[in-house]
Amino acid sequence: MQRVVKPKTQRGKRFLQEREAKIFENPKKTMFVKGGNTSQTVTQMLKELYQLKKDNAVMYKRKNIMRPFEDETQLEFFSQRCDASLFMFGSHSKKRPNNIVIGRLFDHHILDMIELGIENFKSMFDIEGAKCSAGTKPCMMFVGEQFDIEPDYIRLKNLFADFFRGVVIKQIRLQGLEHVIMITAAEGKIYLRNYKILLKKSGSKTPRIELDDMGPSVDFSVRRTKIASDDLYRRSLKQPKNAKVKKRKNISRDAFGSQLGRIHMQKQDLDNLQTRKMKGLKRGNPNKDATSSPNKKSKQSTEES
Amino acid sequence: MADLVENVLREAAEKESKYKTTEVNKDIDLVIDVGNLMTSDTNPFNAKSSRSNREKYLKDLARDNTQLLLNSIWKLPTQNVDNIVVAQLPDPSTPIPREKPVPKEKALTKWEKYAKLKGIQNKKKSRLVWDEPSQSYKPRWGYNRSGDDTKEWLVEVPGSADPNEDQFAKRKDAKKERIAKNELQRLRNIARTNKSKVPGVGLTPTDAPSKEYLGKALSVAKTSTASIGKFTENLPKEKHAKFQGKKRKFQSNIGNMKDEMSHQLNILNTLGQDVPIVDKNRAANLHIKEMEESRAKQKREDPDGARKKKLTGKRSKHGRLATMKRNLKKGRGGGRGGKSGGRR
Structure with a gap:
């Protein structure tokens, strides 16, 4: 986008550049928004999920009176302000007790959102045991046929994956895999469970996995949904042409993991090769040649005669 | 010999019994997206065992699926980075919407377009240049630049110049003028890319105004009043200003039959022609x-x-x-x- 008003400082320029549309995007930021009226359960849940996603998240913990399904402009304004594209909104009312709206935005406009009711909540602090360290990339498990059949659930699965996946990475530390989020769709409900991974010996290279409850554990029921039209969704999925990195030629790895490269070189000019510097090996001084050559010639001539 | 073989076999069997297996059997294979560390399990959900002890059932299910995911991660090529084993993840296979639309290509400015047409290429210049008076390298432009002519304490007055003219002020003004011109061109470039009306440059101040320039300046000055020059009085013997803005012309409400006919005939003729008209x-x-x-x-x-x-x-x-x-x-x-x- 071309700006008519130029940023006045370098810092301001950098700030705007950071927010511009890019080929390789920043990790998505999440807003956790507390509604106008919330219950203890909702607040606690927002807090705990915020803790799990703290690296790329902001918490709006004042009373924010808004109803995302009725009027989405306020939420879009929030997203504009903090450059976030995922949100979780919590509220509590007589009609919709313990209500959570989870959704995402595309270009600062609502793409999908789904309203979930908390039926059962078990806090992270009610469960004993170690928790995962902050900022770990979770493993996501989706269970249930519905996630592959029903259109709403297909989108919900994608939304959950988008919400929890965190930063897209190229490499992962094997010992750093310590968090599992399981989302199960069954019996008309959605179960969200968090576990901590314990790597045990198995007698082979791959470890035996044991899980430990970590929390929060939530049972959801699906309430209202608002899903993007196919057209808009397709537009949001469009990837830039040059996002794919070209394969680098002539580079390989051997069994030990070290990088090998093949270099094509031109024939080396051995005349200009710098060898050990010695007086006797010196050449190419034109003055010396000029003085020495006539003597040689004269010598030769005397020999001949 | 037989003893040795037996021993080895027994040891292996013991080892296996000591550790639990890493193998998991599923009726329907999981769809594993290793790039996102994500699995999707479409096996039917066992409602009966879920009802009796749901938490245990879910945990076992999660364990099995995690085991399958980690088995496939452990098969990936690994690398040693600072004595830490890292696995190379493939690209994520689940399509996930972007945060913002794909960035559009930046529109070329007028100069860039021209340079492209003419094949003019940018020459890379070093940021620092040698500054003779201070005997040090200084930035080519910006703060503390080398050869900064606004910082000189003495300026020679050229022979042809007015001796009372402030040469320092002149330099400063010239710089301001250049900056203003640059800004104007930037705005015009933006206007051009947005396909809105591109404003004219107007009158830029010059040292030696030509006759034409003066005429233009006069007419501009005359119309630069609140009433767009309606009440500006003419000087005696003043000629009619050349640089009047274009007046909009409208066709008369009552049509001229002759013009109308010729206009329509013209359209008909062009439509009937086999050979396209070439400009x-x-x-x-x-x-x-x-x-x-x-x-x-x-x-x-x-x-x-x-x-x-x-x-x-x-x-x-x-x-x-x-x-x-x-x-x-x-x-x-x-x-x-x-x-x-x-x-x-």
């Missing part, structure tokens, strides 16, 4: 532009070759262009018709 000037200009572009491209790809060619073939090329233009002017159709006409 020769436009065609010629397009062709010339194309040639220039191709030459610039050639220049860009092979700078040495282009230079060599230029040395030998510049004249002939120029001549060709000129003859072509002439032909187009003479002839009725394309370049071919022009040639034949010339022969006749």
Whole structure:
């Protein structure tokens, strides 16, 4: 986008550049928004999920009176302000007790959102045991046929994956895999469970996995949904042409993991090769040649005669 | 020998019984997206066992699925980075929407367009340059730049200049003027890309205004009042201003029959024609532009070759262009018709 008003400082320029549309995007930021009226359960849940996603998240913990399904402009304004594209909104009312709206935005406009009711909540602090360290990339498990059949659930699965996946990475530390989020769709409900991974010996290279409850554990029921039209969704999925990195030629790895490269070189000019510097090996001084050559010639001539 | 084999076998069996297995069997294979560390399990959910002890059932299910995911992660190629084993993840396979739309390509400015057409390339200049007076390297531009003429404490007054003129102020003004011009051009570039009306440059101040410039300035000044010059009085013997803005012209409400007829007939004639009407000037200009572009491209790809060619073939090329233009002017159709006409 071309700006008519130029940023006045370098810092301001950098700030705007950071927010511009890019080929390789920043990790998505999440807003956790507390509604106008919330219950203890909702607040606690927002807090705990915020803790799990703290690296790329902001918490709006004042009373924010808004109803995302009725009027989405306020939420879009929030997203504009903090450059976030995922949100979780919590509220509590007589009609919709313990209500959570989870959704995402595309270009600062609502793409999908789904309203979930908390039926059962078990806090992270009610469960004993170690928790995962902050900022770990979770493993996501989706269970249930519905996630592959029903259109709403297909989108919900994608939304959950988008919400929890965190930063897209190229490499992962094997010992750093310590968090599992399981989302199960069954019996008309959605179960969200968090576990901590314990790597045990198995007698082979791959470890035996044991899980430990970590929390929060939530049972959801699906309430209202608002899903993007196919057209808009397709537009949001469009990837830039040059996002794919070209394969680098002539580079390989051997069994030990070290990088090998093949270099094509031109024939080396051995005349200009710098060898050990010695007086006797010196050449190419034109003055010396000029003085020495006539003597040689004269010598030769005397020999001949 | 037999003892040894037995021993080894027993040890292996013991080892296996000591550790639990890493194998998991599923009726339907999981869909594993290793890039996102994500699995999707479509096996039917066992409601019965879920009801009796749901938490345990879910945990076991999660364990099995995690085991399968980690088995596939452990198969990936690994690398040692600072004595830490990392696995190389493949690209994520689940399509996930972008946060913002794909960035559009930046529109070229007027100069960039021209440079591209002509094959002008940017020369890379170093940021620091040698500053003779201070005997040190200084930035080429910006704060504390080398050769900063606004920081000089003494300026020579040129022989032709007015001795009372402030040379320092003159330099400062010139700089301000350059900045303003640059800003204006930036805005015009933006206007051009947004396809809105591009404002004219107007009157830029000059040292030696020409007669034409003065005339323009006068007419602009006369109309630069709140009433757009309606009450500005004329000087005695003043000529009618040349640079009036264009007045909008409208067709009369009561149509002129003659004009109407000719207008309609014109449309009919053009519709009935088999041969399309060619705007020769436009065609010629397009062709010339194309040639220039191709030459610039050639220049860009092979700078040495282009230079060599230029040395030998510049004249002939120029001549060709000129003859072509002439032909187009003479002839009725394309370049071919022009040639034949010339022969006749």
